[in-house]
Each structure stands twice: as C-alpha cells, then as structure tokens.
Amino acid sequence: MSHHKSDAAGADKEFLSTFARGLDVIRSFDTDTPSMTLSAVAEKNNLSRASARRFLLTLQKLGYVSQDDKKFGLTAKVLELGYSYLASLDFSETVTPIMEEVSYQLGESCSALVLDGVDIVYVARIPRRGLIPMNLQIGARLPAYATSGGRVLMASLQSPELEDVMEKTQFEQLTAYTKGPEALRTELSKIRSDGYAIVDQELELGMRALAVPVFDRRGTARFALNSSSHVSSVSMEHIVSEYVPIMQHAARKLTEVLP
Amino acid sequence: MSHHKSDAAGADKEFLSTFARGLDVIRSFDTDTPSMTLSAVAEKNNLSRASARRFLLTLQKLGYVSQDDKKFGLTAKVLELGYSYLASLDFSETVTPIMEEVSYQLGESCSALVLDGVDIVYVARIPRRGLIPMNLQIGARLPAYATSGGRVLMASLQSPELEDVMEKTQFEQLTAYTKGPEALRTELSKIRSDGYAIVDQELELGMRALAVPVFDRRGTARFALNSSSHVSSVSMEHIVSEYVPIMQHAARKLTEVLP
DNA sequence: CAGCAACCGTTCGATAATCGGACAGTTGTT
DNA sequence: AACAACTGTCCGATTATCGAACGGTTGCTG
CATH class of the missing domain: 1.10.10.10 (Winged helix-like DNA-binding domain superfamily/Winged helix DNA-binding domain)
Incomplete structure (x- = not known):
C-alpha cells in the first residue's frame, strides 16, 4: 500500500x-x-x-x-512555546485546586504527570513546604519504569503501546530495590487490579512514592497523580490505609471535571 | 551603507x-x-x-x-523547548534554595521573574501553603507597569530601553489605585533610591506585593524577587520594616552566587 | 446502499526559499 | 601594525517548499 x-x-x-x-x-x-x-x-x-x-x-x-x-x-518568550502545551491541558481552573486539597490532606507534595515515550513529564506540581526532596519543576523528566506515576500510566496502556515502551526502556538498577522487566510486568498487573502504584525506594534510596491514574469519562488515562515522601516519615501501611483513599477520591473527582 | x-x-x-x-x-x-x-x-x-x-x-x-x-x-515534549530557557537560567542549584529560605522566613510565596518586553514572566516560584492568591505558574505573564517586580526591573533599565517600554505599555486603570505613566516615573526614581518596590492594590484589589532587583557582579539586573500578600494579613509598615530587609539580604546573597 | 459531505493522503511541476563560499568589515589584543 | 576572532553581506546554485488537483476513506442520510 x-x-x-x-x-x-x-x-x-x-x-x-x-x-x-x-x-x-x-x-x-x-x-x-x-x-x-x-x-x-x-x-x-x-x-x-x-x-x-x-x-x-x-x-x-x-x-x-x-x-x-x-x-x-x-x-x-520561549516559555510561551511550552506554555501552549500547558494551556492545551488547561489544568489551572479545574485540576490544580483538587491537587492542592490532596497536598493539604496528605501534608506532602502532589504532582500531575504524563507519559512521553519512556519518560514521565511533570505537568503540574504542588510542592510541600520546607524540604523539597528533589527539584522537580514542571517539564522535568524521570524514567517511567522506576516511578509510581510512570507505572500507573504504563499499566493503563494497551498491549502494543506497552510493548513499545518496555522495549525502548533502558532498565537500570538505580537502587538495590529497582525492579527489572520481569518483576515490572508482574507489578503492572497488580497495579491494574489495585488501582494504584507504590514505588518503594526503587528510584532513590529513602524515597517512597504513590500514584493513581486519572481517567476521563471515556475511560482513557489522561495523567497520573503522585505524591512522594521520605521513608522515615511514613510507613507503607500508612500509605495504603490513609494516602491511597485520599488520592483515589481525588482521581474520581477529577474524572468528573475533565472534558 | x-x-x-x-x-x-x-x-x-x-x-x-x-x-x-x-x-x-x-x-x-x-x-x-x-x-x-x-x-x-x-x-x-x-x-x-x-x-x-x-x-x-x-x-x-x-x-x-x-x-x-x-x-x-x-x-x-514541547515543554523541552521552554525548558531550554529555564536550563540556560540555571536556577535550580543556586537560586531556588535562597528563594525557599525567603519564602520560609516571610511565610509567603516567593517568585523570581524577568522582564520580556512590557511584561514580566515568572521563571521560578515557591508557592505558599494553603491559599494561592492567583494561579501563577512558571511562564505566566503580567504587565510590568502594574507589578512590583516589573517596576524594579524597569527602574534598572537604561534610558532608551525604559523609554521603549514606557511607550509600548498600554496603561490601564486596573484598580482605583493603579498609577498612570506620570506617577509611575516618579515612583521609578523612588524605587531606584529605595532599592525595592511596593505595589499596593494597583494590580488587584486586596493584594500587596514587594519586589527587589537581583544584580549580578557586574551590576546588571538579572531578575527580580517578589512576594505578594493579602492586604488583611500584613500592613505596609510591616512589609517595609520586616519583609524588605529579608528580601534585600537574599538579593545580596544571590549576587554572589550568580555567574 | 447510493449519494453526499467532510475529512485526509499523495503527487508533481513550478517557484520561491534557503544555502554556503567568498569577501568585507569590526573589534580587541599583543 | 599585524593578527585573531569574530560578524555582516552578496549572489548564483540548489532544493526545499508550495499548492492545486485528484484519489481515498469515513460516516451520515434518505
């Protein structure tokens, strides 16, 4: 043809x-x-x-x-170019307030991020007062496979797209805990049934992150909400029992306001 | 020729x-x-x-x-284009920590901004927990003439450039307090001798903003630091006596770390 | 299911946009 | 004064780019 x-x-x-x-x-x-x-x-x-x-x-x-x-x-002025993208997302009215509420309830930073190739890109961020764990500005990139946000977005990909990401990803042992391709596949199906992802010190020692997918009304994942915290401040159990419900509640609210 | x-x-x-x-x-x-x-x-x-x-x-x-x-x-990915600019500013290592300290000491948001034409553009921002007065993301623009940051940057322009900005500016009466061209010129010379600018409800009713210029070692203004607060929370006297010294101290520290 | 509307995809000769080598001008240095 | 390291400009050569025209596809409607 x-x-x-x-x-x-x-x-x-x-x-x-x-x-x-x-x-x-x-x-x-x-x-x-x-x-x-x-x-x-x-x-x-x-x-x-x-x-x-x-x-x-x-x-x-x-x-x-x-x-x-x-x-x-x-x-x-070159920021206006990147701004076209942020404007096309149109987060400021609807999404940011809900993220602020999450950040307030959790007492942690809260970010929104999308998948771009094998990376996640931060598109909105509510920082936590005081210590900022990493300097993640809007536009910053991290490898999807080793981040909670990346994993929930990978988990909601269709098979061909997911294979494409898996194939192109350069898996690196970032910490002693970082999962490889096989363990990641198992993890992804767990994420699909759980509806959230927790990454425990796989990206950086001492850091735990939680993410949930945000779907639009047609059921396609538009972005992920994420929050990360120090190992010392919050236990895994606390994340599951306290943080997850708050994040999932926010995600459901976001589904309603998304076009 | x-x-x-x-x-x-x-x-x-x-x-x-x-x-x-x-x-x-x-x-x-x-x-x-x-x-x-x-x-x-x-x-x-x-x-x-x-x-x-x-x-x-x-x-x-x-x-x-x-x-x-x-x-x-x-x-x-288009964010990478705007990111080239932010990367060329290279704020993350040196400037952001100092801004965070200012934000902490003031208990207010703190932003860095540059002049682009007749506008100011936000290039870094430490938000305050809780109520965010306006949704000013990186890349957002406001008219220079009606903002404290814009005024300190205008005040440090050479004569021909300043005239150019004055000429192109569309002066609008944004609130009952907004200064016109003549009053602005007087204000600019006051700003030059004071070393800071305060804008009291000229951009938006209920908002007061303070800004100081940040110079590099050669003495050229590179950007402005700004902080804005609600009228109800802080008096003008308090801004002058408490906020100004903190901001000016930060600006001097920044001068040393700028290339 | 024919006919239509509203899209998108592709081709190809015409044309204007872009290229780069060569030379000239400027500035600062020793 | 000679040199180095730049930028500015010109113009013929080269292609990159253009757009009209035609062909497909999809989805709707009677």
Missing part, C-alpha cells in the same frame, strides 16, 4: 528540515552554554555561519532570542 | 519563514483548541492543507505532537 520510502537517504518529502533545524537551534541553548556567539551556534548545530545567523535573526525578530554584545541567548 | 530593504513587501532575505510558521503552528494550540484536525490547523495558520500536514508530520516525527484519531495535539 505504502511506498517504501528511501530509508537510507532519509530525505523525506514531508519533512520540513528548516523547521526542524530551527527547533534544534532553540534546544542547543542549555545550562552549559546559556549564551553563544553566532559561530558557536553554527558549530553546535552543524550549520554554516550564514545559516546560523538566519536562524538567530529569525528568532530575534520573533522575540525568542536576544543579543547581548555578540552573544545570543534565549528570552523568556 | 545599508541597502534599503523592500519595506513594503517585507520579504526579508534573512528571515526563515518556514521556521517562523512552524513556531506559529505550535502556538496555535491553546486552551480553546487543545487538539485540532489537519484542516483546522491549516485554517488557523493560513496554510494550505498540504502545508499544514507537512508541519504536523514534521512535529510528529520529532515527537512534539501526537495524533489521536484524526486529531493532532501537542505532547509534553
């Missing part, structure tokens, strides 16, 4: 390379190189200086980069 | 229109239209269907959009 595209060359008629390269230019700014000269941008992206300049001037004209004495740097 | 570019046509030799259009496609997803059919994307961006399809396929191949039954939607 479908033409065999020339896999070797990869020159795809439907792929806008100028656009793709431009996105790479944006992403080439990072912590190590927050600002770069035109030449540095060219080199980092395998572009000619003339091309790099065109990308930078385009971004500058659009307000996404600014120039400070030969050095180019991103402006806060 | 410089060619007179054909101002009428606007066809700029150094402007990569494919790239610019692609960025617009990303931004065309919003709260009202979180997912769109190919045709809808085409129409919203004034593209032919064939073009819209090329943009969407490119974004899909890069993982920024996903397709669900003829409807396209952004994925969490």
Whole structure:
C-alpha cells in the first residue's frame, strides 16, 4: 500500500528540515552554554555561519532570542512555546485546586504527570513546604519504569503501546530495590487490579512514592497523580490505609471535571 | 551603507519563514483548541492543507505532537523547548534554595521573574501553603507597569530601553489605585533610591506585593524577587520594616552566587 | 446502499526559499 | 601594525517548499 520510502537517504518529502533545524537551534541553548556567539551556534548545530545567523535573526525578530554584545541567548518568550502545551491541558481552573486539597490532606507534595515515550513529564506540581526532596519543576523528566506515576500510566496502556515502551526502556538498577522487566510486568498487573502504584525506594534510596491514574469519562488515562515522601516519615501501611483513599477520591473527582 | 530593504513587501532575505510558521503552528494550540484536525490547523495558520500536514508530520516525527484519531495535539515534549530557557537560567542549584529560605522566613510565596518586553514572566516560584492568591505558574505573564517586580526591573533599565517600554505599555486603570505613566516615573526614581518596590492594590484589589532587583557582579539586573500578600494579613509598615530587609539580604546573597 | 459531505493522503511541476563560499568589515589584543 | 576572532553581506546554485488537483476513506442520510 505504502511506498517504501528511501530509508537510507532519509530525505523525506514531508519533512520540513528548516523547521526542524530551527527547533534544534532553540534546544542547543542549555545550562552549559546559556549564551553563544553566532559561530558557536553554527558549530553546535552543524550549520554554516550564514545559516546560523538566519536562524538567530529569525528568532530575534520573533522575540525568542536576544543579543547581548555578540552573544545570543534565549528570552523568556520561549516559555510561551511550552506554555501552549500547558494551556492545551488547561489544568489551572479545574485540576490544580483538587491537587492542592490532596497536598493539604496528605501534608506532602502532589504532582500531575504524563507519559512521553519512556519518560514521565511533570505537568503540574504542588510542592510541600520546607524540604523539597528533589527539584522537580514542571517539564522535568524521570524514567517511567522506576516511578509510581510512570507505572500507573504504563499499566493503563494497551498491549502494543506497552510493548513499545518496555522495549525502548533502558532498565537500570538505580537502587538495590529497582525492579527489572520481569518483576515490572508482574507489578503492572497488580497495579491494574489495585488501582494504584507504590514505588518503594526503587528510584532513590529513602524515597517512597504513590500514584493513581486519572481517567476521563471515556475511560482513557489522561495523567497520573503522585505524591512522594521520605521513608522515615511514613510507613507503607500508612500509605495504603490513609494516602491511597485520599488520592483515589481525588482521581474520581477529577474524572468528573475533565472534558 | 545599508541597502534599503523592500519595506513594503517585507520579504526579508534573512528571515526563515518556514521556521517562523512552524513556531506559529505550535502556538496555535491553546486552551480553546487543545487538539485540532489537519484542516483546522491549516485554517488557523493560513496554510494550505498540504502545508499544514507537512508541519504536523514534521512535529510528529520529532515527537512534539501526537495524533489521536484524526486529531493532532501537542505532547509534553514541547515543554523541552521552554525548558531550554529555564536550563540556560540555571536556577535550580543556586537560586531556588535562597528563594525557599525567603519564602520560609516571610511565610509567603516567593517568585523570581524577568522582564520580556512590557511584561514580566515568572521563571521560578515557591508557592505558599494553603491559599494561592492567583494561579501563577512558571511562564505566566503580567504587565510590568502594574507589578512590583516589573517596576524594579524597569527602574534598572537604561534610558532608551525604559523609554521603549514606557511607550509600548498600554496603561490601564486596573484598580482605583493603579498609577498612570506620570506617577509611575516618579515612583521609578523612588524605587531606584529605595532599592525595592511596593505595589499596593494597583494590580488587584486586596493584594500587596514587594519586589527587589537581583544584580549580578557586574551590576546588571538579572531578575527580580517578589512576594505578594493579602492586604488583611500584613500592613505596609510591616512589609517595609520586616519583609524588605529579608528580601534585600537574599538579593545580596544571590549576587554572589550568580555567574 | 447510493449519494453526499467532510475529512485526509499523495503527487508533481513550478517557484520561491534557503544555502554556503567568498569577501568585507569590526573589534580587541599583543 | 599585524593578527585573531569574530560578524555582516552578496549572489548564483540548489532544493526545499508550495499548492492545486485528484484519489481515498469515513460516516451520515434518505
């Protein structure tokens, strides 16, 4: 049915390379190189200086980069790009208040996260006052297989998608407790029947995390709610008996308000 | 010296229109239209269907959009674009802990924000437990002229840049207290000598905000620290005598750790 | 189940957008 | 003054990109 595209060359008629390269230019700014000269941008992206300049001037004209004495740097406007995504989720009115209530009842941080490939991505977060266990901002990523949120979302995938994630996942023994692929499969079916996931020090020693899936009215998992706490502060039993009902109650309420 | 570019046509030799259009496609997803059919994307961006399809396929191949039954939607991966900017700021190690301390000492939320055009943009935020006055996430924008953070940043601009901001600002009477252009100029020079700005119910009734500028070692303002509170909870005198010293102390500490 | 409406997918010649090498200009350093 | 390390600009060559047109698919309706 479908033409065999020339896999070797990869020159795809439907792929806008100028656009793709431009996105790479944006992403080439990072912590190590927050600002770069035109030449540095060219080199980092395998572009000619003339091309790099065109990308930078385009971004500058659009307000996404600014120039400070030969050095180019991103402006806060690039946040608007990521913001398109957050806006399309539309959490601020409906979801955040419920998360705040959960956070208050638990006395712990509470996050919302989605699956993107083999990672989970934090899309909303209510931090706990005082010690913040890890610095997880919106947009931060963690491997799905070793996180409670990742597991509830994996558990609600259909078979082909799940296989795809399992296959692409790089299983690493992050702590002495981290489960491998086989143990994870067993765990996933347990999660399916329980309706929640607990990850006990598999991602990081001393940290326990709980997550529940949040479904929309059609029954598809839209995101996960998660809360993590120190081993010293809460026992596993307490999580199961106290935290799980609160989280599941919130998840059911969320189902009603989701479009 | 410089060619007179054909101002009428606007066809700029150094402007990569494919790239610019692609960025617009990303931004065309919003709260009202979180997912769109190919045709809808085409129409919203004034593209032919064939073009819209090329943009969407490119974004899909890069993982920024996903397709669900003829409807396209952004994925969490677009957050990585905005993340490039946050990474280039590199706040997580150095700035956030100091902000947390401020938030703890004040018992109020504490935010970091930068100036982008006539707006301020939130780039880091430590929320206060309990009532969150407004839902200000990272990336959120407010008009600079009516916010304490905006004012300290405007106050530290050089004359031509300041004039530019003043000129482009749409002054609106947001509350009965909101200052106009003339009063703002007076206020700015007061801010310059005081080293802080207080905005008393000018943005929203019942809200008072305090901000201080944070300079790097070369003396350029990099961002502002801000904290806002309810009128009922704290008096103006208390802000000046208690909050200001804490904020200014944090700002000085930040100066030392900034690159 | 034919006919229609509203979509999406694909092709291909035309065209304009993009490329990059070469040269010129600028700045700061020794 | 010579040099290094940049950025700015030009223009012919090259393709990437465009869009109209046609073909499919799906779902609805009488």
